[in-house]
Amino acid sequence: MSTLIEVRNLTRQFGDYCAVDDVSFSLDKGEVLGFLGPNGAGKSTTMKMICGNLTPTVGEIKINGYDIIEQPKLAKAELGFLPEIPPLYPDLTVDEFLTYCAKLHGLKKAAIKKAVDNGKEKCGLSEVGKRLISNLSKGYQQRVGIAQAILHNPAVIILDEPTVGLDPIQILEIRKLIRELGKQHSVILSTHILPEVQQSCSRVQIIHHGKLVLNESIDGLSRRMTSSSLLVDFRQPADLNQLEALSGVDSVDVLDQHQLRIHHKQGTCIAEAVAELAVNKRWGLLELRPEKHDMEQIFLSITQPSNSHE
């Protein structure tokens, strides 16, 4: 079975407030799903529901084919979850804590030590095994949280903001780890950090006001991100009509006296034609730059308009 997570018509209400509204998606083995959204959009609520920490008001969640409500034990055995606040017992050492987690997930006695060692190695915890969790820095505590989630080699790993509080080197390592995990497992990753999604995810979902507003593969997203406008700067005032007459050009905006933004059809390249025209007409081409939409712009364009209604 390749579909590891299946979420159908998921809705969660807190009293009158609807935190998650009719969300459906599925995730195959080997996919890393980036879960984006502004604060309070329903990311954590969705993740909690997938992990059985919250019961959905309406909807169905299947982990590796097991329904989380009807067969919770079988479903949860396939799950590794790192909540927003890592669930750590401060009075245990890292080794003790991870051993406890391994036992909770029903690992056999012989496998526990191996799993703990493996988890520590993957998360860079080998040297702090004997230390009390309460004495570790925030970053190390976060690592223990991640180790706890991947310890029992679950089919589905759900990480709620895993890189919070980590130093830049560790962030890179964790991203590498996530990509690695993504090869054999399904990973859901929620984050505020947009570049993180681009680097480690194969799919992106943006949730806003409880609704899924974007569900796109990272390739589709990069296609959206490719330029569809040129920024040009001329020394002499240019003739707009001539520019608009070029094939592929949709419209030309005048930004100030010399600077223009030329919108063109996606997938066509007009830079060369614009440059040629400018040289022929002696407009004095100073700058010619294709404009890129980055993640942030896409994110804002999706989440902002509906924001303004409130």
Place this chain on the structure above:
Amino acid sequence: MNSFIIAGRELRSLFLSPLAWTMLGVTQLILAYMFLTQIDYYLSIQPKLIGIPGAPGVTDLVVAPLFGNAAVILLLITPLLTMRVISDERRNKTISLLFSAPISITEIVLGKFMAIFAFLLIILFSIALMPLSLLTVGELDYGKFLACLLAMALLMASFNALGLYMSAIASQPTVAAVASFGALLLLWIIDWAGSNSETSSHLFEYISIMRHFDNLLRGLINSTDVFYFVLFIAGFLVLSIRRLDNDRLQK
């Protein structure tokens, strides 16, 4: 099986904090003092007792009062033990570790219950050593002694179950402690209402923990009393499970 894993960790954490050791020490100290005064009293009246046929023996005059006193001290300390078992996990968000692991709510609650019960049994064991020390100089009525132990074990389990439930309800450990202490004290004394007159309520008498506990302490093992405790324990455990299950339904 999973309950034992949870119980093991809980018990371990308990002994990592000074709380458990302090409780063991203080309980033992106070009860030892009470035990000694009781022995003193017994020695002072012993000459008078010799003449009376069927007079109460050392088990009645020393052991039973000792366990009676122990019950009152337990009334004070059990809420402190149970207060944090669930509410702390909820506050520290560690409860999600248990919720997302392949464990049922029943196993979580039973694990917590067993951890505290195991600690209480350690207290019971160290209390029981005091009467047993009398074996070096005399005889004990084993039947009554065992009845006392049974009474204590049932009482401890009931206190524990109620405390656990309060911990499951309360958002803060101290609230849980106050609530369970209040509830236990009320159940302890509820039969005082009208107990001096003829109009005393049978219902209140049945609800009162002390009535049932006293019967057992006197060596009177009555199925009514045992069932009372079993129902009490099972009732509050089921309530705790329901309450914890509710965490996932509503917030």
